Amino acid sequence: MSTDLSRLSLNTATTKRASLAEAVDAAAAAGLGAVGPWRDRVQEVGVEKAARIIRDAGLRVSSLCRGGFLTTSDDDAAAVALDDNRRAIREAATLGTHELILVVGGLDAASAPGAGARPYPAGRGDDPARDLVATRRRAADRIGELAPYAAEHGVRLVLEPLHPLFAADRAVISTLGQALDLAAPFDPDVVGVVVDTYHVWWDPDLHAQIARAGAEGRLAAYQVCDWVLPLAAEPLNSRGHVGDGYVDFATITRWVAEAGYTGDVEVEIFHEDVWARPPAQTVATLADRYTRHVLPYL
Amino acid sequence: MSTDLSRLSLNTATTKRASLAEAVDAAAAAGLGAVGPWRDRVQEVGVEKAARIIRDAGLRVSSLCRGGFLTTSDDDAAAVALDDNRRAIREAATLGTHELILVVGGLDAASAPGAGARPYPAGRGDDPARDLVATRRRAADRIGELAPYAAEHGVRLVLEPLHPLFAADRAVISTLGQALDLAAPFDPDVVGVVVDTYHVWWDPDLHAQIARAGAEGRLAAYQVCDWVLPLAAEPLNSRGHVGDGYVDFATITRWVAEAGYTGDVEVEIFHEDVWARPPAQTVATLADRYTRHVLPYL
Numbered sequence: 001m002s003t004d005l006s007r008l009s010l011n012t013a014t015t016k017r018a019s020l021a022e023a024v025d026a027a028a029a030a031g032l033g034a035v036g037p038w039r040d041r042v043q044e045v046g047v048e049k050a051a052r053i054i055r056d057a058g059l060r061v062s063s064l065c066r067g068g069f070l071t072t073s074d075d076d077a078a079a080v081a082l083d084d085n086r087r088a089i090r091e092a093a094t095l096g097t098h099e100l101i102l103v104v105g106g107l108d109a110a111s112a113p114g115a116g117a118r119p120y121p122a123g124r125g126d127d128p129a130r131d132l133v134a135t136r137r138r139a140a141d142r143i144g145e146l147a148p149y150a151a152e153h154g155v156r157l158v159l160e161p162l163h164p165l166f167a168a169d170r171a172v173i174s175t176l177g178q179a180l181d182l183a184a185p186f187d188p189d190v191v192g193v194v195v196d197t198y199h200v201w202w203d204p205d206l207h208a209q210i211a212r213a214g215a216e217g218r219l220a221a222y223q224v225c226d227w228v229l230p231l232a233a234e235p236l237n238s239r240g241h242v243g244d245g246y247v248d249f250a251t252i253t254r255w256v257a258e259a260g261y262t263g264d265v266e267v268e269i270f271h272e273d274v275w276a277r278p279p280a281q282t283v284a285t286l287a288d289r290y291t292r293h294v295l296p297y298l
Numbered sequence: 299m300s301t302d303l304s305r306l307s308l309n310t311a312t313t314k315r316a317s318l319a320e321a322v323d324a325a326a327a328a329g330l331g332a333v334g335p336w337r338d339r340v341q342e343v344g345v346e347k348a349a350r351i352i353r354d355a356g357l358r359v360s361s362l363c364r365g366g367f368l369t370t371s372d373d374d375a376a377a378v379a380l381d382d383n384r385r386a387i388r389e390a391a392t393l394g395t396h397e398l399i400l401v402v403g404g405l406d407a408a409s410a411p412g413a414g415a416r417p418y419p420a421g422r423g424d425d426p427a428r429d430l431v432a433t434r435r436r437a438a439d440r441i442g443e444l445a446p447y448a449a450e451h452g453v454r455l456v457l458e459p460l461h462p463l464f465a466a467d468r469a470v471i472s473t474l475g476q477a478l479d480l481a482a483p484f485d486p487d488v489v490g491v492v493v494d495t496y497h498v499w500w501d502p503d504l505h506a507q508i509a510r511a512g513a514e515g516r517l518a519a520y521q522v523c524d525w526v527l528p529l530a531a532e533p534l535n536s537r538g539h540v541g542d543g544y545v546d547f548a549t550i551t552r553w554v555a556e557a558g559y560t561g562d563v564e565v566e567i568f569h570e571d572v573w574a575r576p577p578a579q580t581v582a583t584l585a586d587r588y589t590r591h592v593l594p595y596l
Contacts, residue, residue: 109544114528117544125590126548133549136502164462167500168525168544178502202465204434204476227466230412231533246407246415246466250424251431292423 001291007298008290009034009062011223011268012041015279020045024057026279030287034060036223036266037095039088047094054095061097062264063158063194063221064088070142071105071135071172073128078142081105085146093153099220100150101158101194103171104139107132110169114234117168135172140182143191151190158192158220159183163199165235176200176209183218192220195256196268198227198239201247207255214259222256223266224249224294237270242289253297265294299589305596306588307332307360309521309566310339313577318343322355324577328585332358334521334564335393337386345392352393359395360562361456361492361519362386368440369403369433369470371426376440379403383444391451397518398448399456399492401469402437405430408467412532415466433470438480441489449488456490456518457481461497463533474498474507481516490518493554494566496525496537499545505553512557520554521564522547522592535568540587551595563592 010027012020012035020041027035035054042050042064054061067088070081085102092100108129109118120127128134143157150157159179162171173179176193183191193213200206213219226245232238242249267286274282308325310318310333318339325333333352340348340362352359365386368379383400390398406427407416418425426432441455448455457477460469471477474491481489491511498504511517524543530536540547565584572580 107544110527116527117542120541125594126546130544130546131549132500132546133505164500165529169527174500174502181502202430202462202472204472204479207431229408229414229466231463231529233531235529235533243418244415246405246428248424248428248430251429296423 002295003291004295005031005287005290006033007264008032008287009036009060009264009266010283010286011036011065011266012038013065014267014269014274014286015282016275018279020050021053022279024053024059026283028057028059029280030283032059032283032287034062034264036062036065036268038065039091042091042095047091051095060264061095062266063099063101064092064095064097065268066101066103066160067157068103068171069105071139073108073138082142082145086149089146089150089153089155092155098154098156099158099192100155101160101221103160103162104173106167106169106172107135113169114236132167132172139172143182144185147186147190151187156190156192156220158194160194160196161199175203175205176213177205180209180212180216180218188217192218194221194223195219195252196223197247197249197252198225201227201252206252210255210259214261219256219259219261221263221266222261223268224290225267225269232272237272239268239270241269241274241285242267242293249293250297253294257298265290265298300593301589302593303329303585303588304331305562306330306585307334307562307564308581308584309334309363309564310336311363312565312567312572312584313580314573316577318348319351320577322351322357324581326355326357327578328581330357330581330585332360332562334360334363334566336363337389340389340393345389349393358562359393360564361397361399362390362393362395363566364399364401364458365455366401366469367403369405369437371406371436380440380443384447387444387448387451387453390453396452396454397456397490398453399458399519401458401460402471404465404467404470405433411467412534430465430470437470441480442483445484445488449485454488454490454518456492458492458494459497473501473503474511475503478507478510478514478516486515490516492519492521493517493550494521495545495547495550496523499525499550504550508553508557512559517554517557517559519561519564520559521566522588523565523567530570535570537566537568539567539572539583540565540591547591548595551592555596563588563596
């Protein structure tokens, strides 16, 4: 059995309590080929230094997580969100990665991710803050506003469909097919998609849409982690190690490979139990799971 | 503003702690036109008597909840499941409803709904118990086995797509489009679909698939309740009163009406706070919400 970890990437959310340097050390020591940093870990050391830390360890940057949250109907808030996304594009360019993951954001009615819904306007039975169709249209418009800037910087906006569990408060992009429809007007080198098993494993159209993403040249990243039950009290942090849950990694990985994907495989896990472990132990576990459940099918 | 409740139906799961007679009384007293009983409430009084209780109150039976859970790969377990579904078909016929809701069931790897996943077979990186494609094929086969029996009894198998949150442990039918694809080989009078807002509100293809369901004559039931956050500890019981969450009832109800649906609107809520109230209070709340958020768009 191959134990080649050169395509395995540690997403820094998986070792949430570690600094960038600590995460990079753990990944490099275990023989991984790449890391996928989150912006918080990059910004706390500064983007130039972050790039150096990763480069000096001999690792690639598989992607930068994340831009997005740009669906608001408020013009001022939208301007702030677009500015922040332009900054994320510059950060990705400086880090030397082509792939900037975007989580587009939710409904105006979502006061904060995971919290309750805003009440309806007085005396109204309908509510523009719950208009999912219009919110998705705004997501499309904002992607269009960012695309030229991303292209100038040699960075691709990578649309992430999130599990429909998060459609209200985190991402109105819920399927890979929808992400590809939104990407369609743009050059494949400027707007792509990511397959994150946690978010898309259930989709009856997944095989066809992964093939389509490959054929269109938009398959920008492959992230793996497992769907475990029962959900954690904070469902966002229910993502489990590969092999602990229900996802059929053999099948989905085959589909990704057949679609021509030759990039890194990022492990991105949000889970309190995983975060409580030392980074070296977490990396050892994810390398073991990758070797058993993903690599043979890649 | 109209307050005509003749198309409003109380699903007995909404008043979980009430007997069938108590639920029927509450619905009739408030002027509702129908109830949608669950099988437990029917079986505890006997199906003939249940039919009489509902008829004597002057109410229709909008649907019977529910058959299904027939995706197992174990032949003996499948035979038991099919027997139980045949019984559900007979119960629906006796109750005088044409619509039997089916929740098809989950993966073999789901030891019990909401509980953890079975481990992988020793030494294996893949696992047939996690094969979603094969599980969906079995669901199709079992629907085919039940269809003639349903047709003989004048009952329609109504496929319910469940929110992808439940794809592992409760239903491998996750979208309305997938449900319609599974229904396609059968007479529309024998296999139909239900639109339950909780399960499908997030679907980017919802408008098109509701229109398709109407055009094909398969739109058998419309169930409403709201997607509320944060999720309850048991996510199944996170369903809220219409208007308490994020669902755009005005838009979805318009789509259902435009698709030609003229049947009952069932309110099916699973929530501990709702169950703690007296049935009359729950029915008053759902009538108020229906009048404000659903009826004007129907």
